[in-house]
Amino acid sequence: MSSTAPRSVGLIGWGAIGRVVGGALAAGEIPGAELVCVVDNRPLGDSVPAPQRTLEQALESCDLIVEAAGQGVVREWGTTILASGTDLLVASTGALTDERLAKELLNAGPGRVYFTGGAVGGLDLLQAARAMGPLDDVHLTTTKLPSTLEQPWMDEELLGRMRSATGPVEVMAGTARDVPVKFPKSTNVAASVALAVGDSDAVRVSVVADPAARHTSHVVEASGAHGSYRFEVRHLPDTANPATSQVVPYAVLRSLAALAGRTGQIL
Ligand SMILES: NC(=O)C1=CN([C@@H]2O[C@H](COP(=O)(O)OP(=O)(O)OC[C@H]3O[C@@H](n4cnc5c(N)ncnc54)[C@H](OP(=O)(O)O)[C@@H]3O)[C@@H](O)[C@H]2O)C=CC1
Ligand SMILES: O=C([O-])CC(=O)C(=O)O
Structure with a gap:
């Protein structure tokens, strides 16, 4: 050998x-x-x-x-x-x-x-499903602690809403093309889903800040002519850098x- x-x-x-x-x-x-x-x-x-x-x-x-x-x-x-x-x-x-x-x-x-x-799962199956035909409805919801989502481009109003939130606040809704540019250290998962699906513009992304988010979660929902798919992961954040999940x-x-x-x- x-x-x-x-x-x-x-x-x-x-x-x-x-x-x-x-x-x-x-x-x-x-x-x-x-x-x-x-x-x-x-x-x-x-x-x-x-x-x-x-x-x-x-x-x-x-x-x-x-x-x-x-x-x-x-x-x-x-x-x-x-x-x-x-x-x-x-x-x-x-x-x-x-x-x-x-x-x-x-x-x-x-x-x-x-x-x-x-940090995201199910990409192999999405890639396989996409080989049968386009996935026409793909949505990712990422929920994290507010502090991990603060960005230099945010205005005082949004930062104030995130800092004083007592429940989930949607801080951006966009596509997998727009969102990772706006949250470069926090939403690479959106791009990973887009790579699996083969189309950044087809993946709609919702970024949610939640002060109660002990776990970071990523929920991927997709459907096409051949089936529908849902993957949900919940990770403990890294203690030193809570923007990144321990996994x-x-x-x-x-x-x-x-x-x-x-x-x-x-x-
Ligand atoms: N695919 C996924 O699911 C995920 C992807 N990521 C990606 O991984 C990246 C790293 O994550 P993480 O380890 O948590 O980040 P950290 O900030 O904890 O560590 C990154 C390290 O890389 C260094 N660094 C940054 N830029 C350069 C450079 N140009 N040359 C040399 N060193 C550099 C940083 O130094 P300094 O701080 O001085 O710049 C820091 O020491 C994230 O920015 C994100 O893009 C993260 C989580 C999930
Ligand atoms: O670690 C995570 O859960 C996700 C993350 O930071 C990223 O997508 O960049």
Whole structure:
């Protein structure tokens, strides 16, 4: 039996997602994947289990980059990463609703681009259903703590309503094309649903701030000629960064395990 070299992984972002992903990789928990370096804006010193590098340096030694930093990284570095022959696993899927960027990434290579399902489930089934014909009614409702949804573009009236809310307040209704741009750190799930459905404009999104939301929830409802679908997830938020659900790094690790794909695993 032939054995292949492990995937050499560079991790961008040492935050709520990156710390868990980096720790698990460094502990050898993903067969066939090794953490080679970490890239982050902040000096990380000895707190990381692999050397901190610049992205340019990472591209010299890695064959897979995991983005767990933000949409800006996908925008700024996506093409360069893929053009260097390095694969890219994207957590900040919101960047991919920009059609120009998505086209650029599709045409770049030889590296390949992947995305993780992140905080939302059911994407595989939506993709399968869409292959039978378009899903003509797709709706996502994301509910989070108000503080995780505050944005610099919001006016005082909206911020006041969110801060004084005693129940759920809808803070934006739009499509999966508009919403991830307005909440770049908080509504990547909308873009992930759009990627599964194949149409950002067809996914209607409602973003709800709820002071009682101990769990972040994402409810996806879709229907088409062949059936109807409903997925509801409720996650505990990360304690340090409640905009991100605790499950997300484990979704990234699941995606990494599939990419590293070693014998002995049933994926
Ligand atoms: N698909 C999904 O379901 C989800 C996707 N996400 C995406 O993942 C991203 C990361 O989430 P999370 O770990 O919670 O975020 P955190 O803010 O906890 O951590 C992000 C880290 O990346 C660093 N960073 C940001 N920009 C750059 C850059 N250009 N170069 C190097 N480092 C950078 C940040 O540093 P600094 O703070 O100094 O900028 C920070 O240390 C989110 O912004 C979001 O886009 C998040 C949750 C769910
Ligand atoms: O972690 C979550 O529940 C969702 C999230 O932040 C995002 O979609 O960007």
